[in-house]
Amino acid sequence: MKNSLTIFKRELKSYFTSPVAYIIIVVFLIITGWFFTSNLFVAGVITMRSVFDIVPFILLFYIPAISMRTFSEEKKSGTIELLLTKPISDFEIVIGKFLSTLTLAALTLVPTIVYVISLKTLGPVDFGSIISAYIGLVLMSGIYVSVGLFASSLTENQVVAFIVSFLVIFILFMLNKILVYVPAPLVSMLEYISSDYHFSSIARGVLDTKDLIYYFSGMSILLLLTKTSLESRKW
Amino acid sequence: MSIKVENLSKFYGTQQAVKDISFEVKTGEIVGFLGPNGAGKSTTMKMITTYLTPNNGSILVNDIDAQENPIDVRRKIGYLPEQNPLYQEMNVVDYLKYTAELQSVPKENIPDAVKKMIKVCGLEEVKHKDISELSKGYKQRVGLAQAMIHNPDVILLDEPTSGLDPNQIIEIRKLIRDLGKHKTLMLSTHILQEVQATCDRVIIINNGEIVADGTTDSLQKSFQGQLNIHIIIKKDPKYGRDKLVSALETIKNVEKVKIISDDENSWTVDLTATKGIDVREEIFRKIVSLDMVLLELHQDETSLEDIFRKLTT
Known part of the structure; x- marks a missing residue:
């Protein structure tokens, strides 16, 4: 785990040595801010609902964008060879990269706490469901980041990595919205695979183990797939 | 401090890149791995570093089996891959520290190890610069420094002087000779002068097969x-x-x-x-x-x- 931490630190730092992370965070805040204020001032409702409704949509693009370079860039520049010939296991590398990308995603959410604070000055807010929704967003980001890492480990082309992870995430997200077109026996299964289904139940303030199991098992499977994809160089 | 390769084969799909090669590099030797482009030099080196797995045969580094204990073998090896890949956005000192950490150099020894490598490889002037700003010669020194920061027994350099200008080549060769004095060093190249200038022994490989193996003198003599x-x-x-x-x-x-x-x-x-x-x-x-x-x-x-x-x- 020490090695994962070393990689984690380097990766996180590299996000912030280039302007990319800052630009992405600013864009993220502008979009959520617009939804937050328009709801507050136009509709006159004191709620974080509008923010929590829009963030899953932003994540569809945002997570592929921050995770596409994780392995693709190293494959392209050849630094992957340096990394994979160090005395560390492939899985430690995957974990280090996963944690750094997820941390960046979580850090992006931090400034939105300002919205919660400003709501607090205007009236009563339900902290329970807000905290629960934040946890839901981080878990959702977690599963998307795992998809992003896997896609990135498949190719040295960042654009391909972006498109593949976007597609997979989009399908995961949309599954519970197309249930009317699906034969009845498949409904509950597709619903369970859908990332948004679990998020909406968490965002209502209910932290069910069923949802947690979904997120954690999903992440584990995808990270193991990523590790396998790294090992495929040896086949 | 030795490398022992036996009956090594590697296929890429149906194409056989390395065909049943065997050789041994002993402690303290500087061996040149010579061959035209595409002869299987890099593939062989990548298998020794455990980056790739051979389809057949065995590799022992310091008597440790590379396929059974890849992590232990990697600890013994310093490796400079072809094209010298580096994290361009990092500065020299940070990069060397990062490498030292990944090579599990004890935390308290890292500052000294970095300092030593900066001195040995002549990086004093550029140590706070980003790697992307460095000239090719300096980048190569950084590549050598990262390969040796953990004081490995075995050093593998894949085309260490490619793309350098003649002055830089001479400097890097001198550096390699100095560094290789107490190590087992293997470098691949397609340049003959390089072997003559730096190596004690040469292994010539072509189409994945070893076609000659011996000291430069003995090879010359046998063909004389x-x-x-x-x-x-x-x-x-x-x-x-x-x-x-x-x-x-x-x-x-x-x-x-x-x-x-x-x-x-x-x-x-x-x-x-x-x-x-x-x-x-x-x-x-x-x-x-x-x-x-x-x-x-x-x-x-x-x-x-x-x-x-x-x-x-």
């Missing part, structure tokens, strides 16, 4: 006496390439005939004669009898370059 005749013949519409070659092959004591260039007006041909026999006169007479025009003929003794060319074409 064999004479190389170089001729240029004016083209004649009466004779095609093949006809010329077969005619020349009929000369007594000529062992090998090869057209090395074929331009508008002339053919350049290399001939190898049986040891110790002068065939120049025979060649001249043959060409005259064919009613062709001999433009040039000279004979030279085998250099390492000739050995290389003979073995790899």
Whole structure:
């Protein structure tokens, strides 16, 4: 785990040595801010609902964008060879990269706490469901980041990595919205695979183990797939 | 501090990149791994570093099996991959620290290890610069520094001087010689002078097979006496390439005939004669009898370059 931490630190730092992370965070805040204020001032409702409704949509693009370079860039520049010939296991590398990308995603959410604070000055807010929704967003980001890492480990082309992870995430997200077109026996299964289904139940303030199991098992499977994809160089 | 490779094979799909090779590199040796591009040098090195897994055969580094204990083997090895990949956005000191950490150098020794490498590799002036800003020569030094920061027993350098200017090449070669004094060092190259300038021993590989293995002196000696005749013949519409070659092959004591260039007006041909026999006169007479025009003929003794060319074409 020490090695994962070393990689984690380097990766996180590299996000912030280039302007990319800052630009992405600013864009993220502008979009959520617009939804937050328009709801507050136009509709006159004191709620974080509008923010929590829009963030899953932003994540569809945002997570592929921050995770596409994780392995693709190293494959392209050849630094992957340096990394994979160090005395560390492939899985430690995957974990280090996963944690750094997820941390960046979580850090992006931090400034939105300002919205919660400003709501607090205007009236009563339900902290329970807000905290629960934040946890839901981080878990959702977690599963998307795992998809992003896997896609990135498949190719040295960042654009391909972006498109593949976007597609997979989009399908995961949309599954519970197309249930009317699906034969009845498949409904509950597709619903369970859908990332948004679990998020909406968490965002209502209910932290069910069923949802947690979904997120954690999903992440584990995808990270193991990523590790396998790294090992495929040896086949 | 040794590398022992036995019956190593590697396939990429159906193509066999490395064919059943065996060799040993002993403690303190500097071995040049020489071959044309695509001969299987990098593939072999990648297998020693455990980046790739061989389809067949075994690799022992310090008597540790590379397939059974890859992590232990990696600890013993310092590796500079081809093209010298580096994290361009990091500065030199941060990058070396990062490498040291990943190589599990004890935390308290890292500052000293970094300082030492900066000194040995002459990076003092640029240590706070981003790697992307460095010249190619300095980048190569950073690559060497990262390969040796954990004081490995075995150092593998894949084309360490490619893309450098002549002055940088001399500097890097000197650095390699100094660093290799107490280590087992293996470097791959397709440049002959490099082997002559830095290595004690040379392994020549072609099409995935080892075609020669020995000290540069012994190789030269074993090929000595064999004479190389170089001729240029004016083209004649009466004779095609093949006809010329077969005619020349009929000369007594000529062992090998090869057209090395074929331009508008002339053919350049290399001939190898049986040891110790002068065939120049025979060649001249043959060409005259064919009613062709001999433009040039000279004979030279085998250099390492000739050995290389003979073995790899």
